[in-house]
Amino acid sequence: MASKGEAILEVKDMCKNFGVTVALNHVNFVLKTGEVRGLIGENGSGKSTVSSIASGMQKATSGEMLYLGKPWAPASALEAQQNGICMIVQEAGTIAGIPVADNIFLGHEKLFAKGPFVNHSKMVKAAQELLDSLGIEIDASVRTERLDLQQCKLVEIAKAMYWQPKILVVDETTTALSQTGRNLLYKLMRKMADEGGSVMFISHDLDEMMEHCDAVTVLRDGNIIGSLDKEEFDGNKMKEMMVGREVSGNYYRNDNDSYEDEITLKAHCITTRKDLLCFNLELHKGEVLGIGGLSECGMHTVGKALFGYEKILDGKVTVGAKQTVVKNPETAIANGIAYTSKDRDHESLGLAGSIRDNIASTGYYFNRIFGPIISFGKEKKFVQNQIDTLELKCASQYHSVNTLSGGNKQKVVFGKWIGSEADVLILDCPTRGIDIGVKASMYQLIYKMKKQGKSIILISEELPELIGMSDRILIMKDGKIVHEAMRSENPTEHDLINYMI
Known part of the structure; x- marks a missing residue:
């Protein structure tokens, strides 16, 4: 491992495009050992994109990375894990239908194999010892679908920490945790940094960032706007860098x-x-x-x-x-009655569908011609009205929901129910996992609906x-x-x- 304060990860001239959408625009970024570095920016600014590329979850369109001074282009998240880079993703990172232990060691079952057979009891014992050592009170043998969102996040934290990573990427994880869970994560992050590892911490909570980070890097529309060291932290300055205008009050x-x-x-x-x-x-x-x-x-x-x-x-x-x-x-x-769940990926959205599929799902009674027949034109207008009203960032109505940022996913959830005219x-x-700009618009929308008598x-x-x-x-x-x-x-x-x- 590099000496404390030296570069452990360097991102050079990185670009990432999703069709016509530019997610990263010639980004240059350095992560040093021994630091907790915050990445902040509005939804869609590129924070999760750059960290997921470093973690092997997707490929860059162009550019290069150096990890521990050597070229770095992981083929998968498993390869990144094995080499010391682990990422706790923003949304669901566990698989239902299998026990907690299987989730923790997913892709690494051979650690407990003898010939073609996996010693599942040994796997459960190892997982339980790991959970206990981290202070996570979860039964390693229980099936994951019996856990709530917070417990699933704690399992993901345990999964990452098993590999004793050199770099831990924490992507909007604290929004799914209680204060007890947050304190556990903060302690792990600081311990990693103190022992010479590095943490990339993504959050929309600026108070949280200023308290737990050593430095922050600000992104906007796929560009690096600048970085601030701890002594330069100022909430209003960060907001201004994020949105490109003064935001206070x-x-x-x-x-x-x-x-x-x-x-x-x-x-x-x-x-x-x-x-x-x-x-x-x-x-x-x-x-x-x-x-x-x-x-x-x-x-x-x-x-x-x-x-x-x-x-x-x-x-x-x-x-x-x-x-x-x-x-x-x-x-x-x-x-x-309308309902938006805290666990939006599992309970509020059809991730396999498009923006249109999701928003139109509540518009059946509005978009019919007669009987069960839906008007294509009415439906298109119905969906587009929500996209325009909520200023949803997308290439078209047919944009896959699964590729949207957290804030834009939440706009789709709101769009479904606003269009349905629920009372x-x-x-x-x-507002879990969304930036200050989207939060402000959500709050305005809530107040508007109140004034309408909802x-x-x-x-x-x-x-x-x-x-x-x-x-x-x-x-x-x-x-x-x-x-x-x-x-x-x-x-x-x-x-x-x-x-x-």
Whole structure:
């Protein structure tokens, strides 16, 4: 390994094109040993692209890389792993249907093979020892589909750390983690740097970047804008470099507008298989109802239960003046309820489809000619209207969703439901993994929908977001509401945290 402070990875004149879209434009970049270097920029700026090329997940169109002073062009992520570069990807990096241990050692089963047979017990034991050593409380023998998004991310962290990487790439991982999980990751990152390794840390949380990085490099539209050392860190300066203009101040609501007495959605003493026991909730017309707490508090289950996605064992959820019972997602959608999941890749998007396929999926009733016949022209206009409204960056409606940045994926999710004209929107971590510019537009959209009389449930692990956007905040702990705060009371983060822990 190179001496501390020396270049471990050099990117020279790198370009990457996806058809007519330029993702990287002659990028030059140096990562040094012993540092945690942040990569920041708006969605689509090229952060994940350059790091995924270094990690062997895709090829550059042109340019070159040097790793430990030698030419570097990995043929696959497995080759990169074996040579000391591991990446924790932004979205799902585990495979359902197989145990945790199999995910950790995927592609390296021969480590536990004797002849043609794999000693699975030995694999599970090794995986469990690894998880325990990292302080991750997960059973290595359990099948991955039984884990939630945070637990899957912790498995990915363990998978990366097994190889004792020289370079660890962390791509928007903290947005899927509770504070406990984040602290574990921060500790691992700092330990790596202190021991002479290097970390490339991608995040949209500037406070997080300034606290945990030694330096940051800013990208915009596929170009390197510049780099800042720790002593030069300044939030407003970083924002200006990211978006190309001065960005300062608060982008949350600054009003105290009220909401109506009419109840649009109600949970009547609902009990679910996990988390919720006789849980009650009322949502009003024109209200932004915030729900917060620690990741394990049950708030994510609330969102799924209200949409009919989580089975209700007792009690009921009703919607509208007629108090129609929400039995499943089909009933919910038919009665004007929309739901965006925290785990957008698995539960909100069809990644194999195009932007058009995804947005048009909620437009059936709007785009028919007669009976079940869909108008091609109406559908095209329906989709394009959402693309234009949300300023979605894409080559066309037929652009594959799987290739979009996190922020543009989230715009597609919003586009589906805005087009459907839903009256009740359940938004679970709607700004997870998106940049400040997209966040600001999302917040404006939420406020606009409130003014239109729509009812919104905002589930979030970010207290500033809840305080800044909600009319009323419910804090949950152990599946119960333990505190209610009104916007007019001007609650602080400190006030709310006291009820969460």
